[in-house]
Amino acid sequence: MSRSAPYQPLLLRILHGISAILVITAIITGFLVYNTFDQRFGGISIPRIDPIQDIHGTLGLAFLLLLPVFALYSFHAGEKRLLQPDSIQKLTQVGKPIWWVSLQRIVNTLMLCASILAVISGRMMKEEWLPVGELDHLSYYFHLIAWVIMLCGLAIHLLMSAKVGGAPLLLSMLSWKFRTGDGPRNWYSDFRSWLSSFSQNFSGEINQLIENNFSLRIIEFVVLLGIIAAFVLPLFVSASA
Template sequence: MSRSTPYQPLLLRILHGLTGILAIAAMITGFLVYNTFDGRFGKILIPRINAIIDIHGTLAVFFLVVFPAIALYSFHAGNKRLLQQDSLQKLTEFGRPIWWVSLHRIANTLMLIASVLALISGRMMKEEWLPTGELNHSWYYLHLIAWVVIIFCLAIHVLMSSKVGGVPLLVSMFLLKVRTEDTPSHWLNGLRGWWGNLSANFGTGNNLLLRVVEVMVLLGIVAAFILPLLAGG
């Protein structure tokens, strides 16, 4: 591995890769659902996939199961890549390196929020709505908006990662090299230490805004699991 290539923790690479694959697959199949049953805002002529709603729903469920792990990792071990107290202020410094970094952080944070909205709204939708032409439900519109925001933020995430860290940063997420202290056998001790410090550190620090976003996202994840049950879905 080149000295110019940063090392990414193995757990981050696993979570990032798994959630990335599931998210992209869900976005693609989500577009195919829209393209098949809606298409009011534009569509492409491709063969119809009758089971596309089931495929999209299955991918979304897997994403819901994995998402809490990447969310917790992002808000704690990866919090430097998320919204900071001065991120909005730094957006006024256009063209400077901190502008690119701040835009990257904001996009990453918005992507977490939009993912929760997509999960909640998708879970609250009924499978029969779109096939029967019921396209004006609020949950469906929220799902579409969340999908657009995720696409936009994902594009910024990739572009800004390339801008901020260059090709070495992008390559580092796919490297197979693992340091001895980063092997799975060391994860349990690390997890115990992290869990022991989580409650103590949750309300500390000066990034209150990010803590508020974290609470919103975590409550949203809980809602994605519970609301369909309460609604009889």
């Protein structure tokens, strides 16, 4: 890795890479599901893939299982890549480097929120709806909206990453090289050290987190609550059916 290339923590690269694969494949299979059963807003003529709904659902479940870890890492270790207290204000400086960075942070945060809408709405859908032509369920509409937001967010995320960091930033996310002390052997001990420090000064850490970026803490709470809802709500729906 060249000296000019930015360094990305290995855990971030792994979580980001797996999430990116799941999101991209879910977006593609999501479109194929729509193209197979809906097409009310247009479609393309391609061969039908019968198990496409099951494939999309499996990818969505895999993403949901990864999402708690990715979200917690993003909101804490990766906090600087998300919404900052002055991000909205910096959007007035159109064309300047800080404008691109602020837009990227907002889009990153928006994609986390959209992912919650996607997993909750997807979990609330029933497999038999689309094959029998039941296309007017509220959960399905929300799932379509989440798909559009994720697609646009992914495109803007890639564009902003290329604009802000150029090829070195994009390549740094693909590199498997890591610094001494950043390898998998250190992750558990690093987590224990952070947890010990956090528990010893719990109230102070909480106050510092809130004071530093209160709006992001609200978003984090909503996202984590949404993840819990995505796991729990289908159980209530199944019990009441």
